[in-house]
Amino acid sequence: MQPSIGLPLSSTSFCKLLIVEDEYIIANDLELILLQAGYSIIGIADSVAEALTFMEQEQPDIVLLDIYLKGNETGIDLAKQLEGRGIPFIYISANDNRRVLEAVKATQPIGYIVKPFREKDILTTLEISRYRQAHSAELRLREEKALQIALTDALSEPVSWEQKLLSAARVFQPHVPFDFLTVSYQKNGTAHSFNFYRVGFDEYQIPSLDDLRQVTSTTVGELAQAPADSVADGPTRYSADTFAALGKRNRQVQALAAAFRLESALVMPLHVGQIDRFVITFMSRTADTYQSRHNNLLERLEQPIVLMLERVFAFEEVARLSEQLKRENTYLQEEVKTLVNFEEIIGRSQRLLQVFDQVTQVANTDTTVLILGESGTGKELIARALHNLSARKDKILVKINCAALPATLIESELFGHEKGAFTGAFEKRIGKFELAQGGTIFLDEIGEMPLELQAKLLRVLQEKEIERLGGKTLIRTNVRVIAATNRQLEKEVAEGRFRMDLYFRLATFPITLPSLRERPGDIPLLAQFFAQKSARKLGKPYHGISDAALNELIRHNWPGNIRELENVIEQAVIINDGYTPLSLGRPLVNSLLAMSCPVSQVPSASDYPAQGQSAMSAPRDLQDVKQIQQDTEREYILSVLKQTNGRIRGSGGAAERLNLKPTTLEYRMEKLGIRKVLATQFPTASSGDR
Numbered sequence: 001m002q003p004s005i006g007l008p009l010s011s012t013s014f015c016k017l018l019i020v021e022d023e024y025i026i027a028n029d030l031e032l033i034l035l036q037a038g039y040s041i042i043g044i045a046d047s048v049a050e051a052l053t054f055m056e057q058e059q060p061d062i063v064l065l066d067i068y069l070k071g072n073e074t075g076i077d078l079a080k081q082l083e084g085r086g087i088p089f090i091y092i093s094a095n096d097n098r099r100v101l102e103a104v105k106a107t108q109p110i111g112y113i114v115k116p117f118r119e120k121d122i123l124t125t126l127e128i129s130r131y132r133q134a135h136s137a138e139l140r141l142r143e144e145k146a147l148q149i150a151l152t153d154a155l156s157e158p159v160s161w162e163q164k165l166l167s168a169a170r171v172f173q174p175h176v177p178f179d180f181l182t183v184s185y186q187k188n189g190t191a192h193s194f195n196f197y198r199v200g201f202d203e204y205q206i207p208s209l210d211d212l213r214q215v216t217s218t219t220v221g222e223l224a225q226a227p228a229d230s231v232a233d234g235p236t237r238y239s240a241d242t243f244a245a246l247g248k249r250n251r252q253v254q255a256l257a258a259a260f261r262l263e264s265a266l267v268m269p270l271h272v273g274q275i276d277r278f279v280i281t282f283m284s285r286t287a288d289t290y291q292s293r294h295n296n297l298l299e300r301l302e303q304p305i306v307l308m309l310e311r312v313f314a315f316e317e318v319a320r321l322s323e324q325l326k327r328e329n330t331y332l333q334e335e336v337k338t339l340v341n342f343e344e345i346i347g348r349s350q351r352l353l354q355v356f357d358q359v360t361q362v363a364n365t366d367t368t369v370l371i372l373g374e375s376g377t378g379k380e381l382i383a384r385a386l387h388n389l390s391a392r393k394d395k396i397l398v399k400i401n402c403a404a405l406p407a408t409l410i411e412s413e414l415f416g417h418e419k420g421a422f423t424g425a426f427e428k429r430i431g432k433f434e435l436a437q438g439g440t441i442f443l444d445e446i447g448e449m450p451l452e453l454q455a456k457l458l459r460v461l462q463e464k465e466i467e468r469l470g471g472k473t474l475i476r477t478n479v480r481v482i483a484a485t486n487r488q489l490e491k492e493v494a495e496g497r498f499r500m501d502l503y504f505r506l507a508t509f510p511i512t513l514p515s516l517r518e519r520p521g522d523i524p525l526l527a528q529f530f531a532q533k534s535a536r537k538l539g540k541p542y543h544g545i546s547d548a549a550l551n552e553l554i555r556h557n558w559p560g561n562i563r564e565l566e567n568v569i570e571q572a573v574i575i576n577d578g579y580t581p582l583s584l585g586r587p588l589v590n591s592l593l594a595m596s597c598p599v600s601q602v603p604s605a606s607d608y609p610a611q612g613q614s615a616m617s618a619p620r621d622l623q624d625v626k627q628i629q630q631d632t633e634r635e636y637i638l639s640v641l642k643q644t645n646g647r648i649r650g651s652g653g654a655a656e657r658l659n660l661k662p663t664t665l666e667y668r669m670e671k672l673g674i675r676k677v678l679a680t681q682f683p684t685a686s687s688g689d690r
């Protein structure tokens with residue numbers, strides 16, 4: 001028999017029915033009618049247990065079920081399970097008890113046929129139900145498609161995560177209602193948590209973890225504990241006892257439930273690539289808010305949402321990498337990266353070879369290294385060699401000179417700042433630690449770091465986490481730290497200028513560079529190396545170094561070490577006539593008095609010739625004139641530095657007095673071999689200026 005109302009539905013034989021009926025005659029009668037109408041029957045069950053067994057073998061499209069069955073369980077119990085599995089069902093019953101009928105209605109059947117039934121009743125009800133099913137399925141698909149599009153739009157907005165998720169929460173509300181929504185995930189070891197509290201029809205409050213901590217009297221750690229820690233895979237509903245049990249396992253749920261009078265939850269853990277535990281938790285003030293249709297909807301949305309999130313995270317990563325590239329590029333433009341390995345480090349002395357051994361030993365570990373040695377002994381060169389010989393060599397080496405920055409700026413320079421963190425912080429700024437992510441940071445002149453900042457640096461070394469100035473989140477860092485100083489740190493510690501705990505942390509692996517005095521044997525090698533380099537740079541022929549000059553170089557005391565030697569050789573190349581071996585042009589002892597030694601140790605004005613005179617006799621040629629100019633400039637800068645107690649930058653600093661940019665002054669000082677020293681090292685006028 002064909003369906004009587006002739007609706008445009010697919011053939012009845014594709015529709016599989018399960019009959020759940022304990023009266024044998026009725027069940028048989030039903031089967032006969034349905035088979036004749038062309039339906040497929042997957043089985044006749046007389047109890048809930050048997051019905052479930054049939055369903056395990058094959059899923060029916062519609063279930064026809066009686067209310068009272070064999071065994072303790074009724075058709076209403078089975079109906080609840082069918083609803084959970086999304087299988088439509090029609091009751092066939094003679095029961096007209098009001099209470100039972102109320103319970104039947106609550107299970108949301110797609111039809112109800114009263115016994116005794118006629119063939120026509122059965123077939124018409126089935127036909128109408130199938131039509132409604134097909135129609136509502138189409139409607140549901142359309143609705144879900146619209147929901148997916150709205151979610152994609154919300155998550156793709158070029159705004160913060162908080163705003164993206166708020167838009168997504170608004171999209172969810174009509175489909176999966178909530179009074180409180182939390183979204184939490186872990187990315188690169190950092191926990192992120194967003195909370196949305198509904199306070200009006202379309203009004204939400206976004207309490208921060210700190211706000212919640214106060215309202216709920218919990219710790220931030222407890223609040224960040226996502227409920228997925230305690231639930232199975234897939235969306236799971238909790239109400240009454242199960243909600244209370246979830247609260248016992250999870251402090252976050254318990255605290256929020258108590259503070260916001262929540263009574264049920266629907267927890268959706270998602271497996272988003274690269275992200276640990278992405279969890280969306282819908283919570284409601286009503287115990288029976290979450291039904292199987294919500295679970296089913298979230299199950300169907302799970303994959304599309306995961307794909308959306310993966311795309312958003314991937315975009316974010318691309319944006320982050322391109323930002324990082326931009327930053328590295330800017331940095332590299334300032335900092336010409338020299339590829340240093342041992343071949344470029346000149347010297348064969350025993351002391352230097354010991355240093356090479358130490359470098360080889362520690363380079364390929366992540367151990368913090370402290371490089372000690374007088375000024376100009378090659379500490380930066382060794383830091384670069386350590387980086388270039390490590391597994392981090394393809395990542396960036398970021399150098400920061402702790403002495404070159406005013407104390408107020410070092411913190412933001414190292415750790416960055418958020419927009420508005422302090423007056424003048426107009427833009428968010430990434431610090432050098434973040435810039436060095438995956439690579440190495442070289443903290444030069446660490447002995448000059450202000451005490452307050454030493455504590456922060458210690459925390460970074462211990463916790464491997466930084467916090468931007470004015471920022472709220474901790475950022476995990478993976479940076480190898482190399483520090484250097486020409487100060488005696490033990491003495492600094494003893495005098496209370498350097499934290500002992502930081503000293504021990506830094507000095508895990510100390511490398512001490514020998515001064516040039518301790519390796520005079522390397523002087524000829526170095527001198528020749530620098531002479532060739534300078535001659536190449538200046539485009540002059542090179543005929544070696546005269547014996548007299550070499551002897552003098554070996555005998556000299558070299559307070560400024562290799563940098564000083566390099567400067568002396570460069571000057572010798574400049575004054576060389578291009579035909580004869582290099583000579584020094586003037587006695588080393590006098591000409592170097594003011595070079596490369598700390599400003600505090602420079603000789604007083606009386607140690608110098610009177611203005612207009614030079615240490616040499618009358619200038620012989622243009623080079624001599626240049627030399628005199630340099631000496632005069634050096635003297636003048638030194639005298640100004642003395643007046644400013646060594647301070648270069650800021651109001652009243654040497655740069656301002658000389659009407660130069662601080663960086664230009666520093667460049668000139670470097671060229672002239674004047675070392676920077678801390679203001680405290682500099683004798684003040686009141687303490688008796690020499």
Ligand SMILES: Nc1ncnc2c1ncn2[C@@H]1O[C@H](COP(=O)(O)OP(=O)(O)OP(=O)(O)O)[C@@H](O)[C@H]1O
Nearest residue numbers: 344345346374375376377378379380381486562563
């Ligand atoms: N062994 C070496 N071979 C070749 N050049 C060297 C060597 N050691 C140092 N130099 C050169 O000497 C100069 C000073 O070295 P570097 O800046 O590394 O010293 P430093 O100890 O870090 O000085 P400071 O304490 O003043 O920062 C640089 O131009 C460096 O290239």
